[in-house]
Amino acid sequence: MTYKSEFLRVLDERGYLHQITDADALDAAAVAGVVPAYVGFDCTAPSLHIGNLVSIMMLRKLQQSGHKPIVLLGGGTTKVGDPSGKDAGRQLLDDSRIAGNMATIKRIFERFLVFGDGPTDAVMVNNADWLDKLEYIPFLRDIGRHFSINRMLTFDSVKLRLDREQPLSFLEFNYMILQAYDYLELSRRFGCRLQMGGSDQWGNIVNGTDLIRRVDSKDAFGLTTPLITTSDGAKMGKTANGAVWLHEDSLPSYDYWQFWRNTQDADVGKFMRLFTEIPEAEIRRYEALEGAEINTAKKALADAATALCRGPEAAAAAAETARATFEAGEAGGDLPSLSIGADGIGLLDALVGLNMAASKGEARRLIRGGGVKVDDVTVSDEALHLPGAAKLSVGKKRHGVLVAG
């Protein structure tokens, strides 16, 4: 369908839309005036990762098209600890850790959104502000009465668990209620009329819109994004070292750039639409490239995505390091480095020290398998001693440098 509002038109064109509760009404609302909208984020870690990026970009599009983004951090729910999965012992975070995480997370958002007090400025709130104060009996009476267990049991998040005979604690069962309550609270505080999230959030979001309708007799909307997978079906966002973090303290910009550079051919266009602001016409041109030419497109993707998240300078530095390393065969300045003393260092220790191998045993295996190069020459001597500066490589992609001194 064609949308009248800039907001939905952009989301549609760029591939962000999966489901909308009432597309026509939301479209009309977005034409008529400012729509405050929110996305909730967990704050168990000091950084968000690529999996959150679609939602972040969506908030950015929202603001760019003249609406108000609300970033909701789950300080309250984080404190309780998400009981999902089978390992019961996930540690509970204390207030100071959560506060610390929230501070760094806010810095990520500042790259994507404009915060302030204006009508379309972004705001960031913490659901601990209201969840902490809830009183059980009044909450049950005012809110709990609107939830039917029969219906809750039909939601995928619950149903799948039960069908698979996986544990589902009462606490977790209550998550959807708490999330619905968050939406109600934001509706009251900021006039929030839209909640967005990943497709797995659909049930929770719909609960929120229903609750607002029942309690306050107001219309509220929900919108979800498709689950972003790579073209071979895997969830995106993993590298050799784990999650692709958005904050530079958790993942160097060079690695961030490399993540995008290594996108599969088939995903380049999709990722450009979702994670960059390259104009559609230009994306089409990139998509038309064939064979090895598509590497140009991947570099453009990496440049643009890194510039958005890490800033143009970090992106340029990463791009230059990659160029020097891969195309000129030199050691680029952004590569991980390890300084060594006058005595030099053993090859195994160097590999471990540069995080290029998790253990000496792994380093040995890599050497035996012919995967390690020193200054571009494959080595076979595990006991090799490196006297001074050198470039180390594991495979084709992972490089590091030893710096004398």
Add this chain to the structure above:
RNA sequence: GGAGGGGUGGCCGAGCGGUCAAUGGCAGCAGACUGUAAAUCUGCCGGGUUUUCCCUACGUUGGUUCAAAUCCAACCCCCUCCA
């Protein structure tokens, strides 16, 4: 509270007294081929080391045994049914 089933390496899942650091599969890493892609084939895939050696590991703690992931006991947790 009662009865039954179950807890194994990042995940799934075999093993059910020695030959078990533990079959398979997935994921991951490396090699070959390429384009820092995909697919395919090959190798690796707990840690250490002076590599037919030593640690650590099959929910937890004890016990039986020359020997336990495997048997016994207690405890913890999960699932199903009953109350």
